[in-house]
Amino acid sequence: MAFWQRGKKHRDEIDAEIRSHLQMAARDRVERGEAAQQADHAARREFGNVGLVQEVPATSGVGAGCKTSYKTFASAFACCASLLASRSRLC
Numbered sequence: 001m002a003f004w005q006r007g008k009k010h011r012d013e014i015d016a017e018i019r020s021h022l023q024m025a026a027r028d029r030v031e032r033g034e035a036a037q038q039a040d041h042a043a044r045r046e047f048g049n050v051g052l053v054q055e056v057p058a059t060s061g062v063g064a065g066c067k068t069s070y071k072t073f074a075s076a077f078a079c080c081a082s083l084l085a086s087r088s089r090l091c
Contacts, residue, residue, distance in 0.1 A: 014054055022047055 022043050029039035044050070 011054070018047075018050060018053060 022040075025043035025046060026036070026039040029042055030036055034042065047053075
């Protein structure tokens, strides 16, 4: 499977998971006596920002780890270079 197809499959799985969660939450509310439309709205309100939840897995994969590692390495390198530069001025 090509890498772009894996990404779409992963997004589809996340979307299905979110839909499932919202449906279960709404169904629980209906079983407790809420009207269906109110239950749907309340479940979405309770869940929060669906778009943000969809983006979190996309920004926390392997690529995000590489990006974070690179930033950490670059920061450490800059710190070491600064330390070495200040030591050479002291001698």
